[in-house]
Amino acid sequence: KEKGAARLVKTEKDENGNVISTHIIKRGVEDFEFGKTLGIGSYSTVVGATDKQTQQTYAIKILDKRHIIKEKKVKYVEIEKNTLSRLRDHPGIVSLHYTFQDESSLYFVLDYAANGELLSLIKKMGSLDEACTQYYSAQILDALEFMHFRGVIHRDLKPENILLDEKMRVKITDFGTACLLSNEVDSQGNKLPTYPQNHRTNSFVGTAEYVSPELLSDKVQGKECDVWAFGCILYQLIAGMPPFKAANEYLTFKKIVKLDYRFPPGFPSRLKDLVRRVLVFDPRQRYDIPRIKAHPFYDGFDWNRKNLWKQKHPRIM
Numbered sequence: 001k002e003k004g005a006a007r008l009v010k011t012e013k014d015e016n017g018n019v020i021s022t023h024i025i026k027r028g029v030e031d032f033e034f035g036k037t038l039g040i041g042s043y044s045t046v047v048g049a050t051d052k053q054t055q056q057t058y059a060i061k062i063l064d065k066r067h068i069i070k071e072k073k074v075k076y077v078e079i080e081k082n083t084l085s086r087l088r089d090h091p092g093i094v095s096l097h098y099t100f101q102d103e104s105s106l107y108f109v110l111d112y113a114a115n116g117e118l119l120s121l122i123k124k125m126g127s128l129d130e131a132c133t134q135y136y137s138a139q140i141l142d143a144l145e146f147m148h149f150r151g152v153i154h155r156d157l158k159p160e161n162i163l164l165d166e167k168m169r170v171k172i173t174d175f176g177t178a179c180l181l182s183n184e185v186d187s188q189g190n191k192l193p194t195y196p197q198n199h200r201t202n203s204f205v206g207t208a209e210y211v212s213p214e215l216l217s218d219k220v221q222g223k224e225c226d227v228w229a230f231g232c233i234l235y236q237l238i239a240g241m242p243p244f245k246a247a248n249e250y251l252t253f254k255k256i257v258k259l260d261y262r263f264p265p266g267f268p269s270r271l272k273d274l275v276r277r278v279l280v281f282d283p284r285q286r287y288d289i290p291r292i293k294a295h296p297f298y299d300g301f302d303w304n305r306k307n308l309w310k311q312k313h314p315r316i317m
């Protein structure tokens with residue numbers, strides 16, 4: 001395989017399905033029409049791009065090699081690529097189709113989510129009704145359960161990183177700060193590659209409003225930190241704002257460790273009960289994903305993965 005060139009294999013078949021010919025199609029920058037910039041990170045830029053041959057639209061993450069090496073971010077890029085490769089076949093997670101590189105950059109060809117961030121939808125609507133909250137939170141939960149099953153902790157789950165595709169389905173993204181657990185297995189039960197069990201983290205990750213209390217009190221980060229962030233998002237879908245928000249990060253952290261939040265008037269009581277069981281200080285007492293799925297807020301909800309990702313998006317009220 002030529003260094004750095006991603007390849008697509010295109011086969012031609014006769015009427016009986018027999019392969020007539022095989023073409024190796026190398027992919028590179030020249031195969032894409034680049035469009036609008038979707039996001040700019042500290043060492044990457046994400047740009048919308050259309051494949052000139054297939055007219056398929058992607059989001060291409062362009063990483064500057066020199067900057068990555070200079071800023072010692074190689075580990076983060078490796079983690080992101082390995083994480084995306086582990087999570088490839090789930091409808092609720094941005095898929096990495098392939099990568100290629102040239103002398104200055106790495107290119108990650110990712111799913112394009114046409115409807116942008118969930119945060120923009122919440123801001124536009126002010127808040128969502130229960131049907132929409134159930135729809136979005138169930139898809140986030142299904143994607144989160146899959147992530148954890150594959151031994152991935154996202155660690156920075158927030159409405160900015162929850163995107164919406166052309167059918168308004170959830171697409172979770174930005175795994176640059178993810179943590180890969182070692183003693184997990186893949187969908188066939190095979191042991192996944194081992195990474196240091198870095199439950200205890202020294203480098204601070206996450207976004208203040210969604211950071212779990214255990215990270216702040218004793219720097220421990222297990223899967224429960226994603227469940228905590230899910231609880232904050234669940235609250236925000238209805239309330240329009242996250243439960244812990246103050247004038248600065250320090251005051252926000254103080255509210256988190258004191259569990260200082262309250263429900264706005266009209267917050268549905270079934271959902272209040274669920275949020276209260278997720279925003280629990282002790283991660284061992286916090287509801288886990290199976291218990292959240294069994295909560296009355298999801299009564300009658302069809303958790304079958306095929307149906308969950310095919311169901312029609314409820315009308316946005």
Ligand SMILES: NC(=O)c1nn(CC2CCNCC2)c2c1CCc1cnc(N=C3C=CCC=C3)nc1-2
Nearest residue numbers: 038039046059110111112113114116160161173174
């Ligand atoms: N960091 C990333 O990997 C990434 N960043 N973006 C852009 C936005 C992500 C959310 N926060 C702001 C930047 C993307 C990706 C993955 C792949 C990806 C796929 N589709 C979109 N689509 C967008 C459409 C409209 C506005 C923003 C993003 N964006 C991305």
